[in-house]
Amino acid sequence: MNELHLPWLELAIAVPLVGAIVTAQIRDPDAARRYSLVFCGIALLLTLGAWCDYATLSGGEVHDPWDLMMAFHVAPVIGIDALSAPLLSLASLLSLLTVLATLRTKVRRLSFPRLLLSEAILLATFSTDRPWVIIALLVAGTISPYINLRLRRRSTRVFVLHMMLFVALLVTGQWLVDVDRGVGSVIGIGLLMAAVLVRSGIVPLHCWMTDLFENATFGTALLFVTPMVGVYAALRLVLPIAPEWALHSIAMLSLLTAVYAAGMALVQREARRFFCYLFLSHSSLVFVGLETATAISLTAALCMWISVSISMAGFGLTLRSVESRTGRLSLDEFHGLYHHTPGLALLFLVTGLASIGFPGTAGFIGAELLVDGMVHTVPLVGVIVVCVAALNGLAVMHAYFRVFTGTPHVAKVDLKIRRPERIAVLVLTALIFGGGLYPQPGVVSRYAVAEQLVKDRQRRLGPATTHHGHAAAKASVEIQMQ
Amino acid sequence: MTLDPLLHMAGALTVIAPIVLLLGVGLTLLGGWPLSERVTARFNYVAVVVGFLAAIAMLAMMLVSGERNVVLEVGNWVVIPQENFHFHLKFMFDRLSVPFVVLSYVLLGTIGAFASRYLHREPGYHRFFLLYALFLVGMIVASLAGTIETLFLGWELVGLSSALLVAYFHERTAPVINGQRVWSVYRVADAAFLIAAVALHHLTGEGDFDRLMGKGAWPDGHAALSSNQALVIGLLLLVAAAGKSALIPFSGWLPRAMEGPTPSSAVFYGALSVHLGTFLLLRVSPILELSTWLSAAVVVLGVASAILAALTARVQTDVKSALAYASLTQVGIITAEIGLGMQYIPLVHIIGHATLRTLQLVRAPSLLHDYRTLENAIGSHLPAESHASRWLPTSVNHRLYRLSFERGHLDSIINEFLVWPFVRIFRWCDTMERKWTDLLAGHPSRESDSIRDPSPPIEDLLL
Numbered sequence: 051m052n053e054l055h056l057p058w059l060e061l062a063i064a065v066p067l068v069g070a071i072v073t074a075q076i077r078d079p080d081a082a083r084r085y086s087l088v089f090c091g092i093a094l095l096l097t098l099g100a101w102c103d104y105a106t107l108s109g110g111e112v113h114d115p116w117d118l119m120m121a122f123h124v125a126p127v128i129g130i131d132a133l134s135a136p137l138l139s140l141a142s143l144l145s146l147l148t149v150l151a152t153l154r155t156k157v158r159r160l161s162f163p164r165l166l167l168s169e170a171i172l173l174a175t176f177s178t179d180r181p182w183v184i185i186a187l188l189v190a191g192t193i194s195p196y197i198n199l200r201l202r203r204r205s206t207r208v209f210v211l212h213m214m215l216f217v218a219l220l221v222t223g224q225w226l227v228d229v230d231r232g233v234g235s236v237i238g239i240g241l242l243m244a245a246v247l248v249r250s251g252i253v254p255l256h257c258w259m260t261d262l263f264e265n266a267t268f269g270t271a272l273l274f275v276t277p278m279v280g281v282y283a284a285l286r287l288v289l290p291i292a293p294e295w296a297l298h299s300i301a302m303l304s305l306l307t308a309v310y311a312a313g314m315a316l317v318q319r320e321a322r323r324f325f326c327y328l329f330l331s332h333s334s335l336v337f338v339g340l341e342t343a344t345a346i347s348l349t350a351a352l353c354m355w356i357s358v359s360i361s362m363a364g365f366g367l368t369l370r371s372v373e374s375r376t377g378r379l380s381l382d383e384f385h386g387l388y389h390h391t392p393g394l395a396l397l398f399l400v401t402g403l404a405s406i407g408f409p410g411t412a413g414f415i416g417a418e419l420l421v422d423g424m425v426h427t428v429p430l431v432g433v434i435v436v437c438v439a440a441l442n443g444l445a446v447m448h449a450y451f452r453v454f455t456g457t458p459h460v461a462k463v464d465l466k467i468r469r470p471e472r473i474a475v476l477v478l479t480a481l482i483f484g485g486g487l488y489p490q491p492g493v494v495s496r497y498a499v500a501e502q503l504v505k506d507r508q509r510r511l512g513p514a515t516t517h518h519g520h521a522a523a524k525a526s527v528e529i530q531m532q
Numbered sequence: 533m534t535l536d537p538l539l540h541m542a543g544a545l546t547v548i549a550p551i552v553l554l555l556g557v558g559l560t561l562l563g564g565w566p567l568s569e570r571v572t573a574r575f576n577y578v579a580v581v582v583g584f585l586a587a588i589a590m591l592a593m594m595l596v597s598g599e600r601n602v603v604l605e606v607g608n609w610v611v612i613p614q615e616n617f618h619f620h621l622k623f624m625f626d627r628l629s630v631p632f633v634v635l636s637y638v639l640l641g642t643i644g645a646f647a648s649r650y651l652h653r654e655p656g657y658h659r660f661f662l663l664y665a666l667f668l669v670g671m672i673v674a675s676l677a678g679t680i681e682t683l684f685l686g687w688e689l690v691g692l693s694s695a696l697l698v699a700y701f702h703e704r705t706a707p708v709i710n711g712q713r714v715w716s717v718y719r720v721a722d723a724a725f726l727i728a729a730v731a732l733h734h735l736t737g738e739g740d741f742d743r744l745m746g747k748g749a750w751p752d753g754h755a756a757l758s759s760n761q762a763l764v765i766g767l768l769l770l771v772a773a774a775g776k777s778a779l780i781p782f783s784g785w786l787p788r789a790m791e792g793p794t795p796s797s798a799v800f801y802g803a804l805s806v807h808l809g810t811f812l813l814l815r816v817s818p819i820l821e822l823s824t825w826l827s828a829a830v831v832v833l834g835v836a837s838a839i840l841a842a843l844t845a846r847v848q849t850d851v852k853s854a855l856a857y858a859s860l861t862q863v864g865i866i867t868a869e870i871g872l873g874m875q876y877i878p879l880v881h882i883i884g885h886a887t888l889r890t891l892q893l894v895r896a897p898s899l900l901h902d903y904r905t906l907e908n909a910i911g912s913h914l915p916a917e918s919h920a921s922r923w924l925p926t927s928v929n930h931r932l933y934r935l936s937f938e939r940g941h942l943d944s945i946i947n948e949f950l951v952w953p954f955v956r957i958f959r960w961c962d963t964m965e966r967k968w969t970d971l972l973a974g975h976p977s978r979e980s981d982s983i984r985d986p987s988p989p990i991e992d993l994l995l
Binding site for chain 1: 615681
């Protein structure tokens with residue numbers, strides 16, 4: 051296994067951990083926010099450093115030099131590969147932008163130590179491919195929202211019931227996969243698949259997500275769902291060993307969820323619930339790409355994963371910024387906020403349109419690849435994906451009109467966009483348009499990852515058991531002969 | 533000396549000029565440093581004139597050189613060679629696209645100059661010009677598209693800018709609701725277009741028009757599809773065109789679009805946007821030729837839309853709606869012409885109609901003044917109404933009046949059979965979810981149910 055030139059990953063995980071300890075000692079929320087910004091910024095630089103360092107190496111899985119585990123003669127647990135390299139930077143960027151876009155009105159509600167701790171757990175999750183470590187970190191990741199709900203004195207039962215189910219399915223499934231090679235293994239795969247579906251909010255086990263957005267702080271809920279760790283768990287734990295029926299089941303349930311959530315987003319009367327369903331619809335489409343486990347459909351899923359994470363996080367942060375000015379937003383009335391915050395209105399539209407794959411934005415090529423991949427294999431799914439995108443487009447514009455148009459009001463306080471928010475706006479816009487106008491490097495990199503995932507799957511299951519296995523094997527032989 | 537470098541330079545300028553305008557206006561607005569009105573108007577003027585002159589230069593060089601199909605290759609935007617996936621960007625200057633681009637520049641340039649005065653000191657001046665630039669880019673990209681993916685790209689930009697311009701006066705709710713309606717119809721049209729584009733790609737392995745439609749330049753191409761394939765693809769494209777051109781059953785959005793400012797109504801819904809569907813049908817006319825059923829469907833849709841629009845125009849009580857339906861009558865006839873296999877006649881019809889309608893819509897606010905001038909000139913009153921209805925029985929007259937007054941009941945039918953059932957089903961699901969989470973939580977689980985007051989107490993009404 052290759053080594054990075056510096057221990058980027060361990061530092062990237064350690065910095066937010068240290069930050070969590072430091073900010074826990076600070077009583078002034080403004081100061082805690084400033085410290086958090088610094089720690090999140092350093093973590094982002096370190097993950098970017100890891101990505102750049104990884105790019106200079108020959109590829110494959112790479113770990114830190116001076117890995118702590120090696121001191122105990124244990125194989126390194128923390129590593130980086132082509133799949134996780136951009137995800138680490140994405141995770142740290144989302145945390146940084148969340149802190150940056152937190153206004154003083156919200157600064158007392160958001161717990162910075164817990165945010166930093168969640169960031170460290172998330173970075174650690176994306177830095178490992180060891181099943182039991184991933185499981186432990188996924189379980190640890192559920193604690194922060196739970197504490198948030200408890201501190202806000204809201205009912206935790208919906209969240210806890212679903213997360214207990216998730217943990218039970220995950221642990222039992224992996225245990226069965228580890229101990230049994232026969233029927234138990236098949237059951238284990240089924241349980242792992244169910245666990246991934248619960249964590250990803252697939253219908254009918256999605257109510258924890260709407261409940262979380264109802265009752266937790268918006269920032270906490272955003273950071274819990276937008277990195278889509280469920281997809282990561284699916285790729286690391288399920289995809290390499292799952293038979294075709296399992297992938298078909300995930301894809302079909304996800305498609306159902308995408309349609310259902312798109313319809314629900316259109317009839318919501320409150321902005322947070324609307325956001326939750328919109329996110330659910332988009333994140334489900336990522337799973338649809340797993341349908342055939344071919345390189346093209348996996349590329350689509352991987353591209354959509356990143357674009358949906360960025361665009362929906364931006365969309366959510368914009369909504370959160372608007373909420374911090376007005377309180378919870380009803381979608382039954384027109385709020386007329388464009389007059390006060392044209393910058394936020396523009397970002398709302400840009401991120402919303404990016405999420406539905408509007409041309410020129412980061413989501414476009416992912417959606418195009420997905421539809422193209424599906425039309426080649428299951429044409430009806432391709433048609434449904436297009437219809438889902440159309441419904442989501444209607445929902446985005448409906449929400450934009452409700453929040454930003456209508457009779458403007460004179461506010462006694464200044465509601466204009468603040469400088470940190472503007473920076474967040476510009477960063478997100480640059481990413482969305484940058485990824486949309488120059489998508490080739492991103493697509494090539496995700497295609498390489500997809501090919502690797504397909505090869506890993508074929509290696510573990512045998513070419514004949516995978517979709518198009520024979521064709522892929524034949525193509526591989528032809529390439530070798532050439 | 534070969535003309536190729538000059539042709540490519542002119543082609544590139546035609547496309548780049550509006551993109552520069554969009555970037556300039558968009559980035560300054562995004563950064564929070566909007567340009568002054570004067571600079572915005574000048575910038576717009578320069579971009580449109582440069583683009584227009586480049587298009588005219590291209591036309592002149594094509595006429596001189598005898599070249600009838602100039603291709604400007606941008607290259608693959610995205611390519612995965614192993615999967616034979618490519619998103620090819622290519623612009624094509626031929627006998628269909630060049631007249632349409634020149635028309636777009638002429639009308640948009642005129643309207644840009646008109647709007648810079650008409651919207652002087654309007655709070656949404658910069659927003660208008662941002663959407664105007666977006667529309668211009670969309671029109672130029674769609675007109676010159678050499679691949680179906682490129683056409684889709686332009687098509688989407690036109691749709692977005694149109695919907696937002698309908699909702700331009702967004703302090704009032706009516707324009708916003710109408711903008712939402714326009715966007716809904718466009719999304720349906722876009723979905724049909726995207727499915728058709730991907731299916732076409734899937735069936736032929738190509739997205740380039742010059743390969744899809746055979747080797748000959750427009751209008752001489754022959755599509756490499758079977759009759760049944762052409763029927764399926766063609767019907768999807770017909771839905772897309774019907775949405776964009778407000779043909780039956782989507783006609784309801786056209787009068788709603790007149791809620792936007794006069795300059796945008798004139799050029800977008802009276803002239804350019806509404807003809808984009810017919811442009812699409814012209815572009816894929818070799819596909820239409822392959823299926824008699826498809827051609828028949830195009831003719832029937834065009835004639836039906838023309839008849840309904842002609843009747844409806846007669847009972848409108850405001851000039852912009854009357855003009856919108858008059859416009860639709862002509863668009864219906866153009867569609868029927870395309871279905872009948874004509875190619876140059878509909879193109880000329882589009883150009884003539886778009887130009888006349890722009891003038892009429894721009895003059896619409898001065899209608900009474902114009903009427904007075906005309907009456908003074910002829911020395912008597914203008915005829916108030918047609919006498920054709922006298923030949924019909926009263927009951928038929930009443931029914932026709934009712935049908936026209938209700939605009940063919942098209943919006944009601946869509947609402948009754950599509951929108952409301954959809955909303956009812958998902959509201960029911962929402963209620964079930966509430967019951968389920970209440971059960972799990974052990975008490976009412978939705979804080980959002982209590983959010984109803986939209987106005988915080990610290991705020992007062994501005995208007």
